[in-house]
Amino acid sequence: MDVAALLSGLDAEQSAAVTVRAAPLAIVAAAGSGKTTVLTRRIAHRIATEAEVQAQHVLALTFTNQAANELQRRLRTLGMRERVEAGTFHAIALRLLRQRASDQNQPTISIASDRGRLMNEALRTANLSGEASLLLADIDWCRARRVAFADSTLAFKRAGRRASASPATLQSAADAYAAVKRRRGVVDFDDLLEQFLGLMRTDKLWAEGVRWRYRHLFVDEAQDLNPLQHALLEAIRGGRADLCLVGDPRQAIFGFNGADPQIMNSVEELYAGITILRLRRNYRCSPTIIAAARTVLERTGQTDDSVSSRHDGERVTMVESVNEHSESKTVMRLARDLVGTHRPWRTCAVLARTVAQLTEIAHVLADAGIPANVQGRRGRTTALGAALAEAYANRGPVELAAWVERVTADETADPLRARVAETADRYIAESPGIPFRAWVDLRAPFDDLEDSETIDAIDLLTFHAAKGREWPSVILVGAEVGLVPHSSAVTPAQRDEEARLFYVACTRARDQLAITWATSRNSRAVQQSPLVSGIDDSVETIALPPPRLNPRPAPDPIYAALVEWRATAARAAQVMPATICSDESLRAVAQARPATVEALAALTDLGPLAAARVAPRLLAALNRALAENPERAATSASRAPRASSR
Secondary structure (H helix, E strand, O other), X not given: OOHHHHHOOOOHHHHHHHHOOOOXXXXXEOOOOOHHHHHHHHHHXXXXXXXXXXXXXXXXXXXXXXXXXXXXXXHHHOOOOOOOEEEEHHHHHHHHHHHHHHHOOOOOOOEOOOHHHHHHHHHHHOOOOOOHHHHHHHHHHHHHHOOOHHXXXXXXXXXXOOOOOOHHHHHHHHHHHHHHHHHHOOEOHXXXXXXXXXXXXXXXXXXXXXXXXXXXXXXXXXXXXXXHXXXXXXXXXXXXXXXXXXXXXXXXXXXXXXXXXXXXHOHHHHOOOOEEEEEOEEOOXXXXXXXXXXXXXXXXXXXXXXXEOOOOOOOOEEEEEOOHXXXXXHHHHHHHHHHXXXXXXXXXXXXXXXXXXXXXXXXXXXXXXXXXXXXXXXXOOHHHHHHHHHHHOOOOHHHHHHHHHHHHHOOOOOHHHHHHHHHHHHHHHHOOOOOHHHHHHHHOOOHHHOOOOOOOOEEEEEOOOOOOOOEEEEEEOOOXXXXXXXXOOOOHXXXXXXXXXXXXXXXXXXXXXXXXXXXXXXXXXXOEOOOOOOHHHOOOOOOOOOOOOOOOOOOOHHHHHHHHHHHHHHHHHOOOHHHHOOHHHHHHHHHHOOOOHHHHHHHOOOOHHHHHHHHHHHHHHHHHHHHHOHHHHHHHOOOOOOOOOO
C-alpha cells in the first residue's frame, strides 16, 4: 500500500486524524468534512504503518449495510488486499453467534421476517389488547435504552415519550412476544445483541476468542449509538484502549428509536485519556448554506464551528405561502427554477418533516410533468431480482455450482445474471456454512447496483430519510411551528434534536437551498418556525485560511487507460463499471501487469470463472496501454512479465 497516497489530498485536520498515534480516539466530523475518507484512510494507514495492526483483527461497526459496503469499497480502492470486518452491530453479532452455533453443532439462528405478525399472535395468545406496532416500538425503545419495563413510566416521561401501554402490559406483551419467537424458533435484531452480551459474560473462552479476533475497533456515526449497542462495543473492547469513534453530535437525530447522543457527548468521561480531534471544514455546502444551518442550531443554544471550504454561494431562498396547497405549487416552481433546463431532475430533492407532507407535493409535481421519487423508493433492478431468484432456487452447493457453470458458459448471459453467478462463485469458495440467500443478506454484495435503473426524478424524502445523502439543490418544506420543531417534541432534549434534524436537512444541499412554509395548514393558522428566523441575516460566516492539501501523486496512465477501457465496456453492456471489474482490481493489474489468466485471478478480487471471462479483454487493454506508454512498461520490466492477450 502506498502510504504517501493515503495522505494525498487531505487537509491538515484530516491528515492529523488519519495519522495520529492515539488511543482511544474520537473524531468529531462536521457535515461534509470527509468523514468516511478519514475513517477508511485511518484504517488503511494503521495497517500499512503499524506492524501490530493486521486487517483480520480490525472491526468497523456501522449502522447500515450500505455504509459497511461503502467502507469496504473505499478500502479496496486504497489498495488493501486483505478484507477487514465491517458491518452493522446486528450483522456482526449474527455472524459471531452463527459461527459459535456451527462450532458447537447447534441449530443455526433464524431472523424473524414479520415481527408485527408475531406480536399480533402474542397478543391473541395472552389475551392482551393494544396496537402491535406501538407496543413493539415501546418494547424496542426500552431494550435499546436498557430500561426495565417496570421503570418505563419514568423513563418515558424523562424522554418526553408517550407510552402505548402500562408497564405491566408492556411486560406481559414482551413476555408473550418472546414466547412466540421461541415456539417459532426465531429471534429479532435486539435478541441478537442481548444474546451476544449474555454469552460474552458467561462463556469466557468464547469472549476471549472474540476479543482476540477483534483488537482494533472503529465505530462510524458514533453519535447514533444506543446503550445496548454501546454495551456490545464495550464487551468486545474489554477495557482495551484501541478504539476510534467517528461521529458528529450535531447530527444526532435518532433519539426516538433509542439512540443516546450523550454517549458521544460524554466520551471524555467514558474513556480516560481519550484524544479528541475535530474536522471543521465542510467541503460540500456553500458558505451561505453553512451559515443558515448554524443559525438553526443557535436558536436552541447549540453551536456549530464548521466552516465552508468554498468561497461563493447563492443566498438561501425563503418563501411564504398562504396554505399547504399553495406551498406545493411553490415547490413545483422552485424545482423548475433550481434545476433549470440543463440539469437532471435527480440533482434536486424536496425534504419534509413527515411523509404526509410529501403526498400532495408528489401529485402537484406529477401534474406538472416533473418525475418524483417518493421516499427514495428505488429498490433492486428487475434484472438483478430475477437473477437472484434464479440463483436462490438452486439450494444445495452442488446445484448452485452447476448453475454458476451454466451461466458462465453462456456468452449471451445478461450482465447482471453474470454478476450474480460471479458472486455465487465467491460464496461457494468461501463455504460460510449458511445458505446463499442468508450470505447475500449479510454481505449485501449488490448494494452498488441498487440505483442503476432509476429514472431521472426529484427525490422526495423526510428529513430523517435524507441523512447521509446530498444534492446540489434542496427544498425544505413546512418550516412552521408544529412541524419544525414537530409538535411531539415536548422536552428540551427533544426540541434540541428537532433543531439538529433541521440542521441535517439544511446540510444536505451543496449549492442551493430553499425553505418554504405556510401561514395556514389543514385550515388552521400556523406561524413560521422560530428555527428559521434570522436565516436571511446569517450569510456572514467564519473564515479560515485556505486549507493546505497534501499534493496528489501523478496519475498512473496505465491505470487510467484500464479505467477508460472498463467504462467503454460497461456502456456497451449497459451495466455499471463495477459490474465488470472493481477499481482495486484495475489498480492491481496496472501495478503488477499479469500475463496469464491464473495470475490475473490471483491478483484481483475476481473469482476464477469471472477472471476467465474478463481476462482476454482486460489483458488486451493492458497490452495496448503499455504499448502507448513505453516508459511505464520499461520501469516495470524487472518486476513483472509483459501481459499477453492469449
